[in-house]
Amino acid sequence: MSAGRFLTLEGGEGVGKSTQARALAAALETRGIHVVLTREPGGSEGAEAIRDLLMQGDVRRWSAHAEALLFAAARADHVEKRIRPMVDAGSWVICDRFIDSTRAYQGAQGIDDAAILALHGFGSRGLLPDRTLLLTLPDGEGDRRAQARDGGAADRFAARDDGFHRSVAATFDRIARDEADRVRRIDASGRVEQVTQRLIDAIADLLP
Numbered sequence: 167m168s169a170g171r172f173l174t175l176e177g178g179e180g181v182g183k184s185t186q187a188r189a190l191a192a193a194l195e196t197r198g199i200h201v202v203l204t205r206e207p208g209g210s211e212g213a214e215a216i217r218d219l220l221m222q223g224d225v226r227r228w229s230a231h232a233e234a235l236l237f238a239a240a241r242a243d244h245v246e247k248r249i250r251p252m253v254d255a256g257s258w259v260i261c262d263r264f265i266d267s268t269r270a271y272q273g274a275q276g277i278d279d280a281a282i283l284a285l286h287g288f289g290s291r292g293l294l295p296d297r298t299l300l301l302t303l304p305d306g307e308g309d310r311r312a313q314a315r316d317g318g319a320a321d322r323f324a325a326r327d328d329g330f331h332r333s334v335a336a337t338f339d340r341i342a343r344d345e346a347d348r349v350r351r352i353d354a355s356g357r358v359e360q361v362t363q364r365l366i367d368a369i370a371d372l373l374p
C-alpha cells in the first residue's frame with residue numbers, strides 16, 4: 167500500500183476552494199487513489215457541532231480569543247478522529263481550509279501567530295499538510311463569485327470590511343513565502359479545469 171497524503175486548500179471566500187477540492191478528488195480517484203474529502207470548521211461529528219457554534223448567531227457572539235480556541239478544538243477532534251486515521255490507512259485526505267485559515271482570519275482579529283501555532287501544537291500535535299494549495303484571485307474577484315453563489319445569505323463571517331480581507335490575504339501570502347516547501351500559490355482565474363490542472367502540477371512530486 168502506498169503512503170497516504172494530507173493536502174489542504176486555502177484562500178479567501180469564493181476563490182473556488184470547494185469546487186477545486188471536488189475536482190482534485192475526482193482527478194486523483196481516476197489515478198486509483200482513495201480520496202477523503204473534508205472541510206473545516208467541521209469534518210468530524212464533534213467538529214461539526216463546534217462549527218454550528220461558530221457559524222451561527224450574532225457577529226459578536228464570541229470574543230476573538232474564544233473563537234481561536236473553538237477553531238483549535240474543532241481541528242483537534244477532526245485531526246484525531248478522521249484525518250490521521252484516514253492518512254494512516256493510506257488515503258489521500260483533501261481538506262477545504264485548515265490551520266492557515268486560522269492564522270489568516272484569527273490573525274486578522276489580533277490573535278498572535280505564535281499563540282495559534284502553540285494551540286495547534288497542543289490540540290492537533292502540530293499536524294501540517296504534505297502540501298497546501300493557496301488559491302489566489304485579484305482583489306474583489308472571489309467576493310463576486312461568492313456573492314453570485316450565496317445571494318443575500320450570510321454567516322457570522324460574511325460581513326467584514328476590506329481591511330480585514332486585505333489582512334487575511336497578506337497573511338496567506340506571508341505563509342506561502344515563508345513556508346515555500348509546503349505551500350504553493352495557485353492562480354485561481356480561468357476555467358475550473360484549467361485551475362485543476364495547475365493544482366495537479368503543484369502536487370506532481372507527491373503522486374505515486
Ligand SMILES: Nc1ncnc2c1ncn2[C@@H]1O[C@H](COP(=O)(O)OP(=O)(O)O)[C@@H](O)[C@H]1O
Pocket residue numbers: 178179180181182183184185186311312314315354355356357358361
Ligand atoms: N474557475 C471558476 N470560474 C468561475 N466560477 C467559478 C470557478 N470556480 C468556482 N466558481 C464558482 O464560484 C463560486 C465560489 O466557488 P466555491 O468553490 O464555492 O469557493 P470557496 O469554496 O473558495 O468559497 C461558486 O458558485 C462556483 O461555482
Ligand SMILES: Cc1cn([C@H]2C[C@H](O)[C@@H](COP(=O)(O)OP(=O)(O)O)O2)c(=O)[nH]c1=O
Pocket residue numbers: 178179180183184206207237262263264265267268269271272312323324
Ligand atoms: C477554518 C477556518 C475558517 N474560518 C472562517 C473563514 C470563513 O469566513 C468561514 C467559513 O468558511 P467556509 O465555510 O469555508 O466559507 P467559504 O466557502 O466562503 O470559504 O470560517 C476562520 O475564521 N478560521 C478558521 O480556522
